[in-house]
Amino acid sequence: xxxxxxxxxxxxxxxxxxxxxxxxxxxxxxxxxxxxxxxxxxxxxxxxxxxxxxxxxxxxxxxxxxxxxxxxxxxxxxxxxxxxxxxxxxxxxxxxxxxxxxxxxxxxxxxxxxxxxxxxxxxxxxxxxxxxxxxxxxxxxxxxxxxxxxxxxxxxxxxxxxxxxxxxxxxxxxxxxxxxxxxxxxxxxxxxxxxxxxxxxxxxxxxxxxxxxxxx
Ligand code: HEC
Numbered sequence: 001x002x003x004x005x006x007x008x009x010x011x012x013x014x015x016x017x018x019x020x021x022x023x024x025x026x027x028x029x030x031x032x033x034x035x036x037x038x039x040x041x042x043x044x045x046x047x048x049x050x051x052x053x054x055x056x057x058x059x060x061x062x063x064x065x066x067x068x069x070x071x072x073x074x075x076x077x078x079x080x081x082x083x084x085x086x087x088x089x090x091x092x093x094x095x096x097x098x099x100x101x102x103x104x105x106x107x108x109x110x111x112x113x114x115x116x117x118x119x120x121x122x123x124x125x126x127x128x129x130x131x132x133x134x135x136x137x138x139x140x141x142x143x144x145x146x147x148x149x150x151x152x153x154x155x156x157x158x159x160x161x162x163x164x165x166x167x168x169x170x171x172x173x174x175x176x177x178x179x180x181x182x183x184x185x186x187x188x189x190x191x192x193x194x195x196x197x198x199x200x201x202x203x204x205x206x207x208x209x210x211x212x213x214x215x216x
Contacts, residue, residue, distance in 0.1 A: 033101060036209060038053060038207055039210060054102065054103050054209075057107070060199075061201075062199075064197065064198045064202075065109070067193075067195055068111065068199055076116070076117035076150065077120065078112060078113035078114070079112055079203070080112050081094050081205060090215065095123040095205040096123070096206065096214045097208070098212055100209060103122075118150055121200070121203055124200050125200060131197050134197045136173065137150075138153045138156060139153070139179070139187065140154060143177060153193075156192050156193035156196070157188065159187050160187075160188055161185055162185060166186055167186055170187060171187045
């Protein structure tokens with residue numbers, strides 16, 4: 001092993017090079033990003049008293065994010081909106097502006113995604129789809145979106161026999177739906193399904209940032 005010092009030098013430089021390229025340079029570029037108000041005052045500071053964005057995901061929505069990860073939604077859905085002129089994200093109404101690095105700073109796990117077999121979900125909470133719609137869609141996408149190739153997540157729901165009053169949480173199937181439960185039964189979301197829908201509704205890009213204003 002007469003070339004041991006050379007070997008160590010090689011290992012050192014390979015590691016130092018990748019550390020600089022991957023970690024140090026990204027940290028210099030975006031490591032100092034903080035929450036901010038939607039626009040800045042003339043000195044470039046946050047405007048006192050205004051809400052700081054991005055908001056942190058909390059409560060039930062935070063639990064729902066875990067369900068989103070466990071169910072593998074990321075294999076078909078991204079959470080990143082491209083800027084106007086780059087692809088058709090804006091025209092598809094996937095978000096009122098592009099997403100930027102600062103949008104993700106409050107997230108412990110960033111779910112950018114790489115594959116778009118379904119629509120981008122960065123702003124899904126800002127679309128006119130309410131909790132009832134999401135539950136039916138998750139239970140079986142064919143109910144709301146005929147021909148969809150999203151798999152059903154029916155195992156996140158339970159079928160109960162109706163005893164007394166029907167449950168207020170029961171899924172609201174369209175009349176005579178072939179996917180509805182048998183007479184006398186109802187389908188209710190589990191806690192995981194409730195949390196997942198809460199998370200989906202919390203995904204919104206409805207605030208401006210100094211570097212990315214909402215496109216009117
Ligand atoms: C195999 C790929 C695939 C997986 C996995 C998948 N989806 Fe989808 N998703 C799609 C496709 C395709 C569509 C478009 C058709 C439709 O609306 O069903 C879609 C549509 C959606 C929509 C409607 C968005 C809109 O703007 O209309 C939501 C919400 C959604 N998916 C949530 C989820 C969640 C939550 C999960 C995980 C539990 C998930 N998807 C897993 C493929 C997938």
